[in-house]
Amino acid sequence: MTLTPTPPSCAERVAAAYRRITETDRPEIWISLREQADVRAEAHALDARVAAGEELPLAGTLLAVKDNIDVAGLPTTAACPAYAYTPGVSAPAVLRLMAAGAIVLGKTNMDQFATGLVGTRSPHGPVRNALRPEKISGGSSSGSAVAVALGITDIALGTDTAGSGRVPAALNGIVGIKPTLGLVPTTGVVPAARSYDAVTVFARTLTEAQRALARMTGPDDADPRGRTWPDDVRLSAPPHPRVALPRDEDLAPLSAQARAAFHEAVEQLEHAGAETAVIDVSPLLAAAKLLYDGALVAERYAAVGDFIADAPSAADSSVGAIILAAASLPAHALVDDLERLDGYRATARGVLSGFDALLLPTTTEHPDIAAVQADPIALNARLGTYTNFVNLLDLAAVAVPAGEADGSPFGVSVITRAFEDQAAIDIAALLTAEQAPVPYPGNGVDLAVFGAHLRGQPLNHQLTDAGARYRGEIRTAPVYRLTALDTVPPKPGLLRVSPPDGAEITGERWTLSPSALGHFLAALPAPLYLGRVELTDGMWVVGFHTDPASSEAGTDITVHGSWPAYLATLADG
DSSP states (O other): OOOOOOOOOHHHHHHHHHHHHHHHTOGGGEEEEOOHHHHHHHHHHHHHHHHTTOOOTTTTOEEEEETTBOBTTBOBOTTOGGGOBOOSSOOHHHHHHHHTTOEEEEEEOOSGGGOOSSSOOSTTOOOBOSSOTTBBOOSSSHHHHHHHHTTSOSEEEEEESSSTTTHHHHHHTOEEEEOOTTSSOOTTBOOSSGGGOEEEEEESSHHHHHHHHHHHOSOOTTOTTOOOOOTTOOOSOOSSOEEEEEOGGGGTTSOHHHHHHHHHHHHHHHHTTOEEEEEOOHHHHHHHTHHHHSGGGHHHHHHHHHHHHHOGGGSOHHHHHHHHGGGGOOHHHHHHHHHHHHHHHHHHHHHHTTOSEEEEESOSOOOBHHHHHHSHHHHHHHHTTTTTHHHHTTEEEEEEEEEEETTEEEEEEEEEETTOHHHHHHHHHHHHTOOOSSOSSSOOEEEEEOSTTSTTSTTHHHHHHTTOEEEEEEEBOSOEEEEEOSOSSOOEEEEEOOGGGOBOOEEEEEEEOHHHHHHHHHHOOTTEEEEEEEBTTSOEEEEEEEOHHHHHHSEEOGGGOSHHHHHHHHHHO
């Protein structure tokens, strides 16, 4: 008999994390690290709550928070000590994770004011790469990414305006999810460019990242840019997703090994069932230049420009130069660039039409810290080649590891339209060989199907076309009969009967959006209708039923236990 090991307690996990902090000896990760005694006391309290029966799905999950995100009682500095303030309330993203049992260890180092993709623009020193200490960690969410990559914390929060939640993930060999703008509140976050800021999550696995992100997501009354899932949100990528790929010339910034690693990722997607086609992504890459080379950089001045103008010596030289240069931009230039951005968004819709996602390298290269310090602007700009456009064009992205190139981790990003985050996660999962069964959007409705909508049956495409998600096989309570109805095409009908006359019927559970369920209801042909179906585990879900008269007129096939089993007998006969 194999015994399942007891998972470590919250207190044991905290003790292990502080041992790991000592072992790794990376003090530059942290701007403020909580006292171990305080964190252990919090962990013991969580253990007591779990022992008392409280449901805490993230109990003991260790969390690092980028230092531009508020944690009550810890200073928020955005890597600028002169800017520091101590919030009395944590940001909603942090509060929601803590409410589920996560434990904050501290605040992490970053490129100052979230301006940079390198992880070197900080008075606390460069954050060294987790695997190659002479190399950059990537930024601006540098400390958060390295804390996860070194196994100190399970998850970490970052922010992402131009790629700060994705570039560090790629360079440290971990997962970074940048959700659709507005899904995770930015309340309690020091803005970089408020219109394009997102709170992101790092983890070592896609499943961990999605689980945390789901907890963080949801409207906040104090966030004027908050958004909610649309009623027709897709809850799954299709079985054979269509993935757009860049042209060879779009990959010109990559080394030969990086191009080879990218093509290996493409082959892995194709082997897993994805259909791919090459498109011209140059309009997207052109849009990316608006973020720093155009007037949109005025958003960065609006965020912290007055502070830097009053205290220029407090700012990193590169950060200060970028932000203060925006002070003289005329208003009409911003209007012009916003109009250009609208045009790029329309172009992007056309470029991505007919595809479920776009696959790109996450970044271009992995420079040494010394090289970035010698050329801080140009190298930083190149790193954002494949990331800068994503938030500008209102897209979602998932960054995952994809092997190695030139001795460093290599990563790719799956990019989708706004609110199609789950499709990005599902396609990324084809590369990580994992899949969380519960969809990220939390507004789905379960539907039980027993006939032509089952997998492998002729109408299953109606579910997959609507973005429905397969959740597994189900069996009804033993109070139903199954009938082959007298319809064209043939389909079964499910009828509830008294217990002695019923049997368990096998079907499938799918989760779909409320809008998709409404379309199913509106198009449902007689004699079928939607009603509640009781399952063997006592749960009730919406499912297809038929009326007694139509059931009586059909052929009773209950003995077969399922529609496919009945069809098999017809084929055998």
